[in-house]
Amino acid sequence: MKAVVFDIGGVLIDWQPQLAWAEALGSEEAAHAFIERTGFREKNARADNGEQFADLARELEDPQDQNLFVDYVSLYARTVENAIQGTWDVLDRLKAQGTPVHAITNWSAETWPEGLKVHPRLGEVFGTLVVSGQEGVMKPDARIYHMLCDRAGVAPEDCVFIDDGLHNVEGAKSVGMDGIHFTTPKALDIALTERGFL
Structure with a gap:
């Protein structure tokens, strides 16, 4: 899947x-x-x-x-007080229909626990989560995308990666993932619908 x-x-x-x-x-x-x-x-x-x-x-x-x-x-x-609610709505729809949902984030190992205090769902909602500061490797290094795939048991070709940084999207594409450059929740909804996810 x-x-x-x-x-x-x-x-x-x-x-x-x-x-x-x-x-x-x-x-x-x-x-x-x-x-x-x-x-x-x-x-x-x-x-x-x-x-x-x-x-x-x-x-x-x-x-x-x-x-x-x-x-x-x-x-x-x-x-990090504010969630981008429209994107959470998309994520929740994906999970509700059984789509595997994972994450790769460029985030310091020191500030990640502080972020979880504000948004505890971040530690619960993903099947596999890779935090760059904990690993010592960050996007768009190819190794971090392969790390996610290895841990999640998925092939890069079976993943679509979403990021607001175009360079990170290009990094994902370089290892064989599909990529969506995030601009707004509505545009994300359309892009995932076009790909048959929603």
């Missing part, structure tokens, strides 16, 4: 990293400036690949920036 493989951040959960520091810095604008100043997105990607936020913080020169950066893990829940 064909399976559907979801990304999580930007597809099922809305991620707004500036909200971790907006209160401490006084505004979202100041938090965005902090993100730019500290190279947060590049460092966060390294955390998604297995590095620790405390180690990444030590690369910063300003002690206050270091402390704020380390606080990210404890403040993480603020960044």
Whole structure:
């Protein structure tokens, strides 16, 4: 049976990293400036690949920036408060009809447990779940797609992969999966219907 493989951040959960520091810095604008100043997105990607936020913080020169950066893990829940409900509705329809549903997410091993506190269903709804930070390999590396297939007992050719990052969709296609670039829940519904999933 064909399976559907979801990304999580930007597809099922809305991620707004500036909200971790907006209160401490006084505004979202100041938090965005902090993100730019500290190279947060590049460092966060390294955390998604297995590095620790405390180690990444030590690369910063300003002690206050270091402390704020380390606080990210404890403040993480603020960044993922909102689910993308329309996508959850699609996922629930797939599960209700018996379609195998799995996930591959680029997510830090440190922040993943914090995300589960906000959205516990993330730990329950997938047949197989691969979290990049726990594995030390991240999308679009071919190894992470093969890891999911091996653990789920499915062939890449029997999977359709959904991600808001086009580069990650291309990575999935490179190993033989079908791919859908996520833009909106409605567009996803149409794309899965066209493929005969819904």
